[in-house]
Amino acid sequence: MEFEPVIGLEVHAQLKTKTKIFCGCSTSFGAPPNTHTCPVCLGMPGVLPVLNKKVVEYTLRMALATDCDISPNSRFARKNYFYPDLPKGYQISQYEQPIAQNGYIDIEIEGEKKRIGITRIHMEEDAGKLSHDPDRPLSMVDFNRTGVPLIEIVGEPDIGSPEEAGEYLRQLRAIVRYLGICDGNMEEGSFRCDANVSIKPRGSETLGTRTELKNLNSFKHVEKALTFEINRQKDILADGGRVVQETRLWDPDKNRTTSMRSKEEAPDYRYFPDPDLLPLVIDDEWIEAVKKNRPELPAKKRERFVDEYKLPANDAGILTSSRELADYFEECLKTFPDPKQVSNWIMGSLLGLLNAQGKTIAESPILAQDLAQLLKLIADGVISGKIAKTVFDEMAQSKRPPKEIVAEKGLVQVTDKKAIEAVVLEVLARSAQEVEAYKGGKTKLLGYFVGQVMQATKGKANPKIVNQLLKAKLET
Template identity: 70%
Template sequence: MEFTPVIGLEVHAQLKTKTKIFCSCSTAFGAPPNTHTCPVCLGMPGVLPVLNKKVVDYTIKMALATNCTVQPESRFARKNYFYPDLPKGYQISQYELPIATGGYLDIETGGQTQRIGITRIHMEEDAGKLIHDPDRPISRVDLNRTGTPLMEIVSEPDIRSPEVAGEYLRQLRTILRYLDISDGNMEEGSFRCDANVSIMPLGSTTFGTRTEVKNLNSFKHVEKALYYEIARQKELLLDGGQVVQETRLWQPDKGQTVSMRGKEDAHDYRYFPDPDLLPLVIDDAWIERMRSDMPELPAQRKARYISDYELPSADATVLTGSRELSDYFEACLSAFDQPKTVANWIMGDLLGLLNAKGLDIDQSPVSPDDLAGLLKLLGDDVISGKIAKTVFETMAETGKSAKVIVEEKGLVQVSDTSAIDPIVDAIIADHPDEVGRYRGGQKKLMGFFVGQVMKATKGKANPKVVNEILRNKLG
């Protein structure tokens, strides 16, 4: 019996504000435990929360970027549950009246485009963090994170494979980073995901019982956990069992999900409007201010690269994978206007170098202007392609410009036929067998002769001139 997976994702993105959502405590990561707290975020009696306007600004931008409708009025609610890292005994969130609804993202996987609906986007405060002692039965609580502003993005159950789920998450994270409203750092917990998973018989439209999978802190773990959970539910149903609605924990070291607790429904949290916070009213002027302040988004940039620069879709996808990489590409292009050449060098040599060194694009040892300078020398036939690779490596090691390196090492390409002619003559004389075979029809040997000339000239000979001389002399 075949089954179809049904996946919906709940993404929590920590917003890039300096202070918390309802107080002025710092949101900086890594401070000593319980030092970024105050009576408001600790829920002391008599305190009143005050909404951080920047949190609303950022959420409106994300709503616009994901084709959501920003609601003219939304409300904060209290989500009631008791846990040691929740000092108030409730979390301020949004429930019946979220700030944005009814959006979507178009995802490309396997050459096909799929639209993933977005049910809602809402704002809420984060809880604290429990730290479990590995040696003793003790847990400590750090409330620095309590009150940190979160944006929750809830998808429709439109996802049908782990690969699409992974791509959806990557696109969401890229948009957040383009907007500069979240750093999207999964390791620090500023981009977190919970997955709701069920399966239904192939051809059915009735969803099965879902489980919620938590502790998904990387794209790889999300896909692996979804594969495991889908397979687990299939095996369970085929053996005549029943899927139980529950929350499960992904254990990456064991490659499996394990049961945590029964899955709560909304009524279990006893939501009610927060009496300390007024309804949030957003007018058209506020929305338009946020729209005018938005950068070009990755999908728009990709379409422009394809139409204006005539880049292949695959190239445009890589180059728009991060705002920093796109900015690097465009900065280089402004100094050397050959899009495909620039794209090839960035995707090949530059990204290869950065990956090998474990660096991000904004840490590149070769600046856009310096890369453009190298490509100008190559385009003007001052250096050969082989020499350009060597020069690039030296640029990365020394920080020097291509022009300086070429002058210091005497790497200027030789295009003078009077200098190349005798070298070609000597190589032809030294390889009579290859000459005979070439003239007998084995034209692929041209590469052999070119290679010999380049070796003899230490890569300095102009390959175009070398090819022309060889063709004339070999006939």
Template identity: 70%
Template sequence: MGINQMEFTPVIGLEVHAQLKTRTKIFCSCSTAFGAPPNTHTCPVCLGMPGVLPMLNRKVVDFTIKMALATHCTVQPESRFARKNYFYPDLPKGYQISQYELPIATGGYLDIEVDDRPLRIGITRIHMEEDAGKLIHDPDRPVSRVDLNRTGTPLMEIVSEPDIRSPEAAGEYLRQLRIILRYLDISDGNMEEGSFRCDANVSIMPTGSSVLGTRTEVKNLNSFKHVEKALYYEIARQREILHDGGRVVQETRLWQPDKGRTVSMRGKEDAHDYRYFPDPDLLPLVIDAAWIASMRAEMPELPARRRARYVADLGLPDADARVLTASRELADYFEACLAEFDQPKTVANWIMGDLLGLLNARGLDITRSPISPANLAGLLNLLDEDVVSGKIAKTVFEAMAASGKTAQVIVEEKGLVQVSDTTAIDPIVDAVIAGNPDEVQRYRGGQKKLMGFFVGQVMKQTKGKANPKIVNEILRKKLG
């Protein structure tokens, strides 16, 4: 078969850099807070002044061990820091402290699902390193400024195996990694602020072959949407080159989201180009079993296990469980509500429908919900006890969101208690029947769907306060 007739399979590996949620940098005590004036969170250590010595932040190691455990990696008993040598204006030392030959964790995996198919993505290694600074390019003049506040901010790099075969799988892998990082509370995963970044290694190979093609590295991927679009473009670009008889060049390419394309940035470096060698200022990092055990004891219930529990123990559909466990805070809200109103499906429906709809409309996340779990549970208890109808419950929900008051208070203030007294409902039903003789005749002639019309008329007359169940019962008796 000629090259023009060949089908190709994408081969994708991802390098994820997650900024760790420590108060201070990895090798000094400077603040990691985002948004400070340029070059104010710096010191002689992170600026690489002569004669200074780095000191490892233990919390960085704690956080990395937790991520290693969450992704089934083996935490190595001994690892080493290395100097990665390259020159760039935002790298004041002329090298980056990273890990190379002896990373802290190796050999893990992450299970994901794409189109209802389970996929296991191998994780080659996890290592720690320091971030570089930031170049700010003047849009009007050929001038670039250097902000070194970010220099020395702790990063955790998670390197996948080349197991990913589609842009969709790449996007899902990244989403699940980010969810785990946030569950562990070790990174905020904010892609806009650069605390969750990704580089993609992309190649294609003839379908059925095991020989990998020449890969390119794609940078500047700062959203899940950009990752998938950039991968689609790069796969198509490489396929077109091979179909035309050309050769893919190993290089680093830059994703331009405004133009929807990748462009060549520089030739792709290999490891030897960086002249790695062990950092002489840092001792080998020794991690014993007790340290690992202490981190394991602090681990929360992770999203996959929580999702499985919701399905097995609470009887929720898998789709509901996925929505509710998409963030630790949302799952915590669900469980707090469930503790006071023990009907999982009802609670799930209100959270996924009314509550998330309200939050989306206001641009809020669950941590800023104007309705607390206890207040939502209070409303659901009133609904379950027939104190309010379903329609009135929606009105009460909106009033709770606007005022912060409890459902009980709103119901009492507005006189919204559901009417279940048949002696009060009977005369209204009689009036509706008397006022609609044509509909009564058609109903008795077999058009039973008109029951909805009569119920609606009664509810209208009672301003939604009548108990719909009792209204239906009375109507059936009177209409025959």
């Protein structure tokens, strides 16, 4: 029997607020354990939570960006479970009345567009962090993360492959980063997901038993874990077995999932409305205010780059993969309005440099206006493309503008025809055998002659003039 997977993702995005969702403690990452805590986030008796307005605003940004219906009235609920990283014995979340529902995002796989539904987006607080001693039966808990604001984005089971799941996550991550509400750092856990996966006979409407996968902290791990789990479930059914509903952990070292616990359902958490928090009322005026300040989102920007700048879809996709990279590209165009040339240098030399150094575009040692100035020097014939590579490397090291480097090192391109002609004649004079071969039909030797002239001029001769002079001399 042929099976097909059914996948739904639950994505948690940590919001970039300065303080926690219900108290004034800092949300900064990396502080000493248990230093960003207070009686409110630790759940001490007699304290009351106060909702952070910025959390609601950021959630509204995401709801609008994914075309969700925003509820005029929503409320918080207590999700009850007992675990050492949960000091109150419950987590404040939303259940029956979430802030947003019924949205979607569009993804593209191999040129085909597909719409992935979003069931709901709701706000909640994060739990603490447990660390386990590898040598002793001892665990330690850090409550700094307790109360850090999250949004949970619950997707519909519309995803049909691990590749689609990876692309859906990339699109979501790009959106939250464009909106400025989450840094999208999967390694630090500020953007993470759980995956629900089952398989069913191809074409059937009846869903199979699903498992939930946890510990997925990279796009690669998500795709690998889903591939393994789909094949595991197929093997079980092929052997006449039964898939058990459970939560499983992905082990990236062994490239396999392992059983963690039986899967909980909503009744297990005994949800009920939080009596300490009033219902949240969102009026049209608030929604309109958020709409006015929302940025151009990645999908729209990608389409605009293709239409306005006539870029290939692949170029536009790479350049709009982050808001900072797209801004860098458009900043270059203010000085050097040749989109394809700018795109080629950014995607080639610049991103190659940043990848080698492990830096983001925001950390680029080369400013946008300096890269544009370098390209203008090439276009104006001041330096050759070959010398531009040398100047680029020096810019990356010294962070100086290209004009300054060119002037200091005497790299200005030679455009004097008489000076270049003298070198051409000298090269041809010492290459009698190659000249004879060229005239005998081996025209590919032109590249050899060009290389000799460029070497003799230390790369400074204008390549166009060199080619013109060589052809004129060789064909007479």
